[in-house]
Amino acid sequence: MGRSKRALITGITGQDGSYLAEFLLKKNYDVYGLVRKTSHFYYANIAHIQHNLKLLQADLLDPVSLMNAVMKLENIDEVYNLASQSAPGESFRQPIHTVEITGIGAQRVMDVVHDMMPKAKFYQASTSEMFGWVKSIPQNEETPFNPANPYAAAKLYAHNIAKIYRKSYGMFISNGILFNHECVSEKTPVIVRNKSSGLISIKRLKDIKNPHLKGKIVQQWAVSDLEIWDGRNFVSLNLVTATKRKNIDDFKCKIVNTRHGAVNVTNHHNMFLADGIKVKARDVKVGEKLLHGIYPNNNEITVVSDEEAEFLGMMVGDGYVGVDGKANFSNNDSNIRKRFEDLWLKVAQGKVKLQRYQTEFGGVTCRFVLSGNREYLKYVGNEIYVGGYKKVPDRVLNAPRKAKLAFLGGYNCTDGLKANKCTYEFKCFKTNSDLLLQGLLFLISQTTEQDFNITFEEDEKYYGYYSANLLSSTDNKIKEMEVKKYMAKNTSQRETSLITGISRTFIRKIQNGGSAETIHHFSKSKDEVKKTLYHKTQPMWLYDLETSSGKFMAGVGNIIVSNSPRRGLGFVTQKVAYAAACAKLKIKTSEYLNEEGEPIFENYKVKLGNLDAKRDWGFSDDYVESMWLMLQQDKPDDFVVGTGETHTIGELCNEAFSYVGLDYQKYVEVDPRFVRPTETGPLVADASKAKKILGWQPKTNFKELVKMLVDANVARLK
Template identity: 25%
Template sequence: MPEAKRALITGITGQDGSYLAELLLSKGYQVWGIIRRSSSLNTSRIEHIRRSSPEQESNFQLVYGDLTDSSSLNQILQSVQPHEIYNLAAQSHVKVSFEVPEYTADTTALGALRLLEGMRQLGVKARYYQASSSEMFGQTEADAQKETTPFHPRSPYACSKVFAYWITINYRESYGMFAVNGILFNHESPRRGETFVTRKISMAVARIKAGLQDKLYLGNLDAQRDWGYAGDYVEAMWMMLQQDQPEDYVIGTGETHSVRDFVEEAFTSVGLDWRDYVEIDPRFFRPADVEYLRCDPGKAKRKMGWEPRVKFHELVKMMVEADLEELKAR
């Protein structure tokens, strides 16, 4: 039997990392995930993998490391010798990045550089995936953003992602590495972090429906995003590393919806009128906001055959129902 492929995932405890780990394990990979050392384990999204069958569990390993610490990354690269590396870790909250800009840059921008430079120095011939973000487009004039659309980042997070994007291309062009960027537009799921607006909405709707909460306070309801399902998007990540040539791709649905649309869809799914429960709070406005993003995913469909399966209304309903179930289980 051929040797199982080894994949190394940073950010494995996050939304995307957990879905990607499931996908790779289902394809027979050995999956290694990097986690940071802390006093409490933040592994809730991957606990079901750790508790699964003995065979699958043996193909799933967690190792301690940190994107701000090159020595730990180099040690992991040397011991694992991965065939594929997925760099998903970041300080990924846009609003928080205004409050901790230096830390955001250290993890999100320089973290990518540390991984790539570690691969180069150690001669690790893995294929490398960099998680880039539609936030890099920022204040864009394009009706739909594609691979050639210029960037205008509007937050420390987005600026850090632009650095990571270009350093990935730099290492590809300078050293012949198979290194690619997946510029993913907003993608959500029941595993989305509770501080992100979509999950904040779905949790509030569940709590209001259950009589545990009276109001939902939000910021800019007019911001428009291209929202898809994270489970679909991790498949695109994997497909990018299976191509003959390393290329960058934008990944999204091609549809745009406002925060107001998300709110209305969520409340409607439980038979409530959102206007009775939602209030605007200026605290939730960003210093500089991105008003509109919409993906042109034509290249991904044309070259890889990738397209999203879960529709917007299905995604919102899935998230609300999952939060209702979680409340019942408590």
């Protein structure tokens, strides 16, 4: 097998650099990044992947530091120059500094690559700002450049130097002229904790906040009273957004099933590979390893008697409670019925009446009709049902270990697998309620601590079934002791197997002097994807959560999924999104400052420049793929990359503030200090060439981008 490709990124701590690093790591690159000595303040964008990166100190203003850094590298295949002073407005205040970094700095990087790694392919980040006072609309690779600010002029210098070096030295250099750039099924179970009481619950997303069917297509709620489990810790749940599912590929839900989890997510939702690299759900394949967490530690707040816990477990297994409190319990095992009758008497002083009735298959089913305490049964019904599906009551989730075991015992005797002759009690749980199975596994994690293997099976009538085969590291030792007991009696292998249910292969191994293994050596990796599928029944609503850690554990088992975009608050997109978030949360004056050193949001106002300026805004996570694709071609070339959709800054304000239910005109002021001395014309990309040659397409539209930016800023402020 050949070595991994190696890439060097300047500007790796920025928005585009961090997304590009994630993208390349996913493709198994060795990724190197150049950082300034002072840029450690801005490592937040790469903190989650920093352990997979190799960072070297260098400054584009200092050619010696560049050479010293590059001398430490060998066999670099691709260089991506993304570093720049990238604020057009700021470039008027510091034009020389902007030219030094953005223009001359880019040339210094090209010189070092030409002298020390001439075979490396080079990507130069150009910008739509170079079109400036535009000559035509839309703009493509043949549109004349006419820069309208020092930043654009510096970028154009670097762009032209790249073309000169390409032609004069035969270097592989491609210019990317990028325009401005920047969910989970409703039934997905998550583990939450009430901030005031500390009580843990397992809820479907739609039960945290339920959208109005006749309401807006996108509905949003700020959350202040709940924390959510992110696989390692309880973290703040800041925002819940419900979106009515669109009939497009990005919003198609995909079930991803590993041995330790099953989750239903949209194609465009970010999941994590095992090493922390983000990957779109559509790209997750069988055999890949995903990031998993663990269940929370034992929580003992409530008091439940062992008898009531066992009774509740039996009701969840084979019981039924109507909204009026009428209840029954169906089971054909007379011993189990007798135990249930005793528990019902002890717990609620109730009585039972036995009924027998014919099933549709010609058999007979025995059923107890419960009487004696209707109000208690109504209470139980509210505890064990949600939306017609069974669940583990919150009282049990927060009870002492002994009560949790009693509930598991009650459920297992009615609905657990009993035919398997394993020596441990809990062997397999199977249910059509993912909420219930997640609760059962939660209890297992805090009691027997058995390992498990989850499988989702599609079903036409009941959507599907979730099953968890439970394993035990101690079971083989118990079986070894059992075999040795019969060996002492000179019992044959065949008879021992018939009596105990233990395989003759295992018996033969012990008889031949072997010993039991306490670890399942042949079991496959639990974090490996074993199945993916698109169910024909798709959810009506999709949910997006904003958490303080940027991730949360979702579905059955312990798969971790992601949420949130990155861009400095000096950019107009983030400034507007941040202001909308402040207004939403009723923050009068913000902590973060603008380029004038004043609060971005002050006295419920945000100050902006020209609201009529038009831009083509897209999502950086979409655009980094185009950078990579340019360097996979046989010949270098220049490409325009953008959405082809243009909006004014005023439209950006309207979209951001209306998204949180507010009128932007009450919060936005035009300040002459933020109006550029010269404004560019309407910038809108004609990316036909990139689409045709690179096969690239933008995936995130304007409304989705603004939503992501606002959501991320609300989470930042909570």
